[in-house]
Amino acid sequence: MSFLQRPGAGQLPMVQAEAVHKSFGAVEVLKGIDLTVQPGEVFCVIGPSGSGKSTFLRCINHLEKIDAGRLRVDGELVGYRESGGLLYELKDREVAERRRDIGMVFQRFNLFPHMTALANVTEAPVQVRREPRARARQRAEALLERVGLADKRDVFPAQLSGGQQQRVAIARALAMEPKLMLFDEPTSALDPELVGEVLDVMRGLADEGMTMIVVTHEMGFAREVGDALVFMDGGVVVEAGHPREVLADPRHERTRAFLSKVL
Amino acid sequence: MADGDRLNEAAGSVGRPAPLPIRAVPVRHWGRWVAAVLVLLALGGIAWAFAVGQIDWPTVGRYLFASVMLQGVGNTVLVSVGSMLLGLILGVAFAVMRLSRNPVTSGVAWLYIWFFRGTPVLVQLLIWYNLALVFRTFTIPGVYSAPMSQVMTPFLATLLGLGINEGAYMAEIVRAGISSVDHGQTEASQALGMTGGKTMRRIVLPQAMRVIVPPTGNEFINLLKTSSLASVITYGELMRSAQNVYTRTLQTVELLFVASIWYLAITTVFSSGQYYVERHFSQGSAVEQGPTPLQRIASLVLSVRHARLPGGAR
Ligand SMILES: Nc1ncnc2c1ncn2[C@@H]1O[C@H](COP(=O)(O)OP(=O)(O)OP(=O)(O)O)[C@@H](O)[C@H]1O
Numbered sequence: 028m029s030f031l032q033r034p035g036a037g038q039l040p041m042v043q044a045e046a047v048h049k050s051f052g053a054v055e056v057l058k059g060i061d062l063t064v065q066p067g068e069v070f071c072v073i074g075p076s077g078s079g080k081s082t083f084l085r086c087i088n089h090l091e092k093i094d095a096g097r098l099r100v101d102g103e104l105v106g107y108r109e110s111g112g113l114l115y116e117l118k119d120r121e122v123a124e125r126r127r128d129i130g131m132v133f134q135r136f137n138l139f140p141h142m143t144a145l146a147n148v149t150e151a152p153v154q155v156r157r158e159p160r161a162r163a164r165q166r167a168e169a170l171l172e173r174v175g176l177a178d179k180r181d182v183f184p185a186q187l188s189g190g191q192q193q194r195v196a197i198a199r200a201l202a203m204e205p206k207l208m209l210f211d212e213p214t215s216a217l218d219p220e221l222v223g224e225v226l227d228v229m230r231g232l233a234d235e236g237m238t239m240i241v242v243t244h245e246m247g248f249a250r251e252v253g254d255a256l257v258f259m260d261g262g263v264v265v266e267a268g269h270p271r272e273v274l275a276d277p278r279h280e281r282t283r284a285f286l287s288k289v290l
Numbered sequence: 291m292a293d294g295d296r297l298n299e300a301a302g303s304v305g306r307p308a309p310l311p312i313r314a315v316p317v318r319h320w321g322r323w324v325a326a327v328l329v330l331l332a333l334g335g336i337a338w339a340f341a342v343g344q345i346d347w348p349t350v351g352r353y354l355f356a357s358v359m360l361q362g363v364g365n366t367v368l369v370s371v372g373s374m375l376l377g378l379i380l381g382v383a384f385a386v387m388r389l390s391r392n393p394v395t396s397g398v399a400w401l402y403i404w405f406f407r408g409t410p411v412l413v414q415l416l417i418w419y420n421l422a423l424v425f426r427t428f429t430i431p432g433v434y435s436a437p438m439s440q441v442m443t444p445f446l447a448t449l450l451g452l453g454i455n456e457g458a459y460m461a462e463i464v465r466a467g468i469s470s471v472d473h474g475q476t477e478a479s480q481a482l483g484m485t486g487g488k489t490m491r492r493i494v495l496p497q498a499m500r501v502i503v504p505p506t507g508n509e510f511i512n513l514l515k516t517s518s519l520a521s522v523i524t525y526g527e528l529m530r531s532a533q534n535v536y537t538r539t540l541q542t543v544e545l546l547f548v549a550s551i552w553y554l555a556i557t558t559v560f561s562s563g564q565y566y567v568e569r570h571f572s573q574g575s576a577v578e579q580g581p582t583p584l585q586r587i588a589s590l591v592l593s594v595r596h597a598r599l600p601g602g603a604r
């Protein structure tokens with residue numbers, strides 16, 4: 028049931044960051060991030076706490092506004108329109124429109140607690156894409172089945188385990204048929220025995236060719252599934268490469284120090 | 291149940307001695323009984339004093355369902371519900387404005403709340419009622435025009451006076467409700483491509499309702515009784531009806547009793563309605579919801595009937 032096409036070569040990069048800067052007040056959190064994510068790639072981001080991983084991820088769907096540099100998703104600037112050498116800020120509605128194509132999965136799930144699992148999944152298709160309710164429902168049921176939760180569709184989030192909640196959250200993001208998925212430490216809030224079920228779903232997604240940016244502390248997942256990996260520290264990309272190489276043989280002292288602590 | 295018992299037996303049969311059952315004398319709450327008797331005595335004494343005092347009880351009974359009073363009850367309920375609805379709409383609107391990042395919008399909301407919470411409702415009612423002093427005619431250009439004194443009926447003045455005042459209080463309650471919703475909810479909704487307005491309507495407000503409803507019930511009950519101030523601007527609500535009667539018959543206390551009985555009755559009805567509204571908005575909360583009191587009564591009746599039917603008992 029692969030409805031996600033593996034894209035061919037020679038396309039635009041899915042995400043392209045050039046010297047992305049971001050400050051909160053006087054604190055500079057991102058100090059010039061350069062990276063490129065190709066379509067179909069599983070792109071892993073690792074790094075110590077406070078290094079700016081979440082902030083960068085949130086910049087990609089404009090939950091945070093960048094201060095300098097250029098950030099493009101599928102060739103289009105995030106949050107701005109470029110015309111005649113000038114940048115024009117997008118309206119709330121236009122920003123929302125662009126976010127439809129980017130799914131996001133949060134560390135703390137953020138399911139809508141007042142809706143059943145099924146309603147969580149159908150909410151955006153019906154409200155944002157104006158999809159007919161019956162069709163949205165059908166697709167939602169298929170998605171819940173796919174993350175192994177067909178029997179939980181009428182249950183409220185509070186009655187689900189963390190792993191189940193996170194899988195519903197993934198189904199919710201997939202319901203918008205995004206071309207890019209952002210995962211912000213999707214398993215960090217889970218008990219160890221629940222991590223596997225979420226990683227399995229993500230692995231399946233990767234196999235189908237979904238472009239994914241994954242902030243994670245699961246080095247095993249990065250090594251097996253990842254196509255590219257960056258190590259961030261202090262708001263910069265310290266080291267980038269293929270996960271197996273970086274994890275096995277880090278070049279930089281800081282990467283080595285970090286890996287020795289987490290492995 | 292039966293399975294559980296069997297499991298326990300199985301566990302017990304592994305060779306451990308059966309656990310000692312607890313047979314204890316429950317704590318006796320002598321103090322409670324003494325307190326209850328004292329309270330009952332005091333209440334009885336007060337009731338007796340009122341019963342034999344200079345109050346003509348048959349008059350209370352006679353006017354309780356008199357048509358003047360019933361009309362007053364109707365008008366009180368009508369204007370209270372209307373004002374509350376107006377207050378709710380204004381409250382939500384101004385709460386959202388107050389939280390807006392636009393300084394003009396939030397400034398306007400601040401001003402509204404500041405003014406209408408800061409001046410007495412009685413004064414506000416009088417100003418609405420006498421609006422003709424300021425605006426002689428009410429005009430919608432090209433559509434409608436009439437003297438203000440005709441447009442501003444006692445009912446409309448009461449509705450606007452109470453509703454707009456209520457809106458200022460509701461705005462603060464709604465604002466607290468909105469702020470109580472985890473910011474992650476807004477982010478998740480925005481990440482799905484929902485606009486700000488849709489996020490507010492579909493995600494934030496429904497969750498804020500759990501915080502908003504209980505104080506709103508309070509507000510409504512307050513409003514029911516504050517509506518008695520409208521008697522001053524000749525609106526025919528419950529208090530005005532009582533006044534109309536007792537200025538004629540001079541049975542002041544009796545008629546005030548009649549009015550109070552009705553206020554109590556209306557309050558009781560709406561408080562029990564609040565229970566169901568709260569239930570509705572706590573859907574999905576971690577606490578399992580039991581049956582409602584009505585469902586409990588229904589199931590009790592059913593179980594009694596089942597028990598009577600042969601084979602119906604379980
Ligand atoms: N909204 C905000 N306002 C002010 N400072 C912020 C904000 N969000 C993040 N920061 C700061 O930015 C820095 C980077 O935060 P970020 O969440 O991106 O780190 P992270 O790499 O994701 O860390 P973790 O592994 O703990 O999630 C931190 O020092 C944090 O305190």
Ligand SMILES: [Mg+2]
Nearest residue numbers: 080081082211
């Ligand atoms: Mg983070």
